[in-house]
Amino acid sequence: MKFTDLTLISTAIFTALMAGFFFSYSVSVSLGLGKLGNKEFLNAMRNINREVQNPLFFICFFGSLIMLCFSTFYYKSNTFFSFLLCAFLIYTIGVFLVTILVNVPLNNKLDNFDLANATEITITQMRNTFENR
Numbered sequence: 832m833k834f835t836d837l838t839l840i841s842t843a844i845f846t847a848l849m850a851g852f853f854f855s856y857s858v859s860v861s862l863g864l865g866k867l868g869n870k871e872f873l874n875a876m877r878n879i880n881r882e883v884q885n886p887l888f889f890i891c892f893f894g895s896l897i898m899l900c901f902s903t904f905y906y907k908s909n910t911f912f913s914f915l916l917c918a919f920l921i922y923t924i925g926v927f928l929v930t931i932l933v934n935v936p937l938n939n940k941l942d943n944f945d946l947a948n949a950t951e952i953t954i955t956q957m958r959n960t961f962e963n964r
Contacts, residue, residue, distance in 0.1 A: 838905060842898040846918065848891045849926065869958045873946055876961060880938040896927050937964055 864875055899919040906912050937960075944957055 835905075838898070838902055842895075842902045842915075845891055845894040845898050846922065849895045849922075852888075852891070853926075865962070869951070869954045870946065872958055873941065873944070873954065873961070877941055877944075877946070880942065892927075892930075895922055899923075933964065937961060 860879070864872055867875060899915065899922055903912070903915040903919045906915055941957065941961055946954070949957070
C-alpha cells in the first residue's frame with residue numbers, strides 16, 4: 832500500500848468516525864436527553880461534556896482536522912483536490928470552529944452553573960440556553 836493510499840484512508844477513517852459520533856449523538860443521545868426534566872438534563876449534559884474530553888475523542892477530533900488539511904495540501908494538483916478542499920472547509924468551519932467558538936464556551940458555562948443552589952427558573956433558563964444551541 833502506498834503512502835498516498837494510507838493518507839486518504841486515514842483521512843476518511845478519522846472523518847467518518849467524527850461524522851458517526853455527531854450522527855449517533857443527534858439521533859439518539861439528544862433525543863433521549865430531551866425527555867429528561869430540566870435538572871436531570873443539565874446534570875446529564877454536564878457529565879457528557881466532561882466525559883467526552885478523553886484521548887480517543889481528541890485523537891479523532893483533531894486527527895480529522897489535521898488529516899484533511901494534510902490531504903488537501905498533499906493532493907493540491909490532483910483531480911479531486913476540490914472535494915478535499917470542500918471537506919476541509921466544511922469540517923474546519925462547521926465542526927471545529929463551531930465546537931471551539933460556540934460549544935466549548937457553552938459547555939464551560941454549564942460546568943460553572945451552580946445547579947445545586949439554582950432556582951427552578953434559572954434551571955429552566957439554563958436548559959433553554961443550552962438546549963436551543
